[in-house]
Amino acid sequence: MRMLTLLLSASLLIAAVAGCSGGTNGERHVSSPAAGIESPTGKERDIPAGEKGEPVKIVFSAYEANAFYEEAKREYERLHPHVRIELDLPVKGQSDLSGQLLQKFRETTNAKFLSGQGPDIIEMDRLPMDQYRGKGLLADLSELMSQDADFEREQYFTNVLEHADTGGLYIFPLNFSVEGLMGDEALMSQSGMNVQDDTWDWTVFEQTVNELQRLGGHEYGYAYKSEESLLYDWVQSQYPKLVDEQSREASFDSGLFTGMLTAIKEMQANKVLAANPAQLISGSVYFQEVHLASPEDYLLNLSAVPYEQPAFYAKPKAQEGQAGTYFRTQNNLGINAHSKVKQEAWDFLRFLTSRAWTDMPKLFPINKSVYEEQKQTLLTDGTVKGNPFGRYEGGPIPVTQQRLEELDAILAGAKLQKSYLSMTIEGILFEETPAFFTGQKTAEEVAALIQNKVQTYLNE
């Protein structure tokens, strides 16, 4: 019996030692008192060396190795010789069909954050934003912004920044794109209808299309990819009403969601919605969905639709009371709440937004001055090469000041964020909703199922 107690106490001791050893932080980041330093001129700021003259190290992590991150790192290190930036970009152009690389990235990043060794700047695009925000792993950037004397809010698209996150700004997007509809303006003005695309919702949209169809013209109102993707679209725009992440409550069994399901069915029946691509190409649709990612995009899309006089309309809002254009951000950077070099990391983040890098994704930059430069380059070029399928049939499309001003107005109206759905909830939605759209289950049944599963997820 004594031997047994000896053995037990020995193993418990081993357990205690093993359990406690995992807590120490392996890397040591030297912090430097960079706050309160006056910037001499322009946007760059001097970062002094660490207290012992050691270089300041910033760890930057993102899922994919974008070339412009490396370019920015070189440039920044050249301008600030005391700063060393370590890029942690695991995926370099490999395809990830099975999703395993992404899974591995998520798990390793989660583990690093939980053990306190997370990177200083992290690209949150592929990570569960709701969990990171909920666990307080990201720093509130609005604080850093207000403390930074050099940060000029007007230089940025503040309408996008203000609506990019809920309850404080925890991510800073580098780029964004805008969603809307291309519509047949000629028919619209012919009918004499006053289309209030800034505030219209889907009910008003339905009425408008019914009215237009009555007056003759196109057959269908709106072409879309599939019922599930349209539903997903609506859920994204109404996400805070369906899932309250603070109190971990879901309300999919409310009238809102079942209303969405039945509304889609109804609109299909009324020919307001068309899922057949044939209708799209033959032009018998009043409105088509477009994503605008750059000024060239805007001109290309205008030429690609088969209307004589196309115009951009904001998408119908998912619920009445909302106003503006929908946008979606990309390259959302967050700063680790426990980083010891927050100020330096914030400075590098600002540096990333300050100019157009060579290999940036083709999207609208968050920095207005960079956008203005893009427009200028286009104007001096004078033309954009057209799409072979559009009206210009591959020929050059002229760049006019008027069109660019239209685009300015569109971007200024970008106020509605498409929320990122939690990936679990997204999976549940896509799994359960097809049964309703093929007519096998009722809306209430599907809504109850989804509510059940989502609530289980939130309760964990």
Added chain:
Amino acid sequence: MKFGSDSAAAWVFLSPSLIGFAVFYLVPFGMALLESLLNRTPEIAYAGLDHYRGLLDSASFRKAAANSLYFTAVSVPVLIGLSLALAMLVNGSVFARRWLQTSIVLPLVVPVASVVTFWRVMTDWDGGLNGWLDKEGVNRIDWMNSEWSMAVIAAIFIWKNLGYMMILFLAALQGIPRSYYETARIEGAGELRAFARITIVYLRPTMLFVVLISIINSFKVFRETYLIAGDYPYDRMYLLQHYMNNTFMSLDLPKLSAASVLMVGCIAMLVSGLLARERRFQRDME
């Protein structure tokens, strides 16, 4: 304790197994226990029983625990009853006995993943069973998304484990001396009386073992459920391991450890209760 005696030799022979047990089970479990008392974010700090309280507060955990208990309480008796009946049948019959035994044990050796594909095809909303129901003009049933899901999983569980339990019972049945049955027949006892007074009594040790193994296997049924229904199955089939799997996926290690410690604690209580009853019974027998 005297060294150089029998007990020393016994410990020497036991040590490899004990060390293995300690390294792979005892020590990790101790670490999990410690983990469940910590908070990892924002920094590593002692959290006391916070996680356990959180677990009992979590509606999902309570649901998972209730479902697991319900499943065990329903499927284990059915499994034992069926396997005992089968064992007695096979024991009595002489016709194709070996073939019968082999075919009933076969499900145990078939890999789970391949079996699951068949069950998925059968129970899917657009699957085999529903196709047959459609032809008969009956409304479709979403098998895995309704209360039927428990019946489906119970069916898979019983089908898989029937063979193993049957073999155990068969071996035990063959250990009961025939003379008892003959004596009973001579004394005029009916079939039922013979069954209750002889078979059950002499099967008790085996019965204990079978019950224990069945309970443990009923917790393992998570594998089949996960492969058929994924991370978030219908309410009825949301078991403890689903909860723990999902907590692992969201890398909430302290909560996961607390859940596993609770689960081990409950199983340990259950098993020790069973063993204590058995020991009392043995004492009464002697």
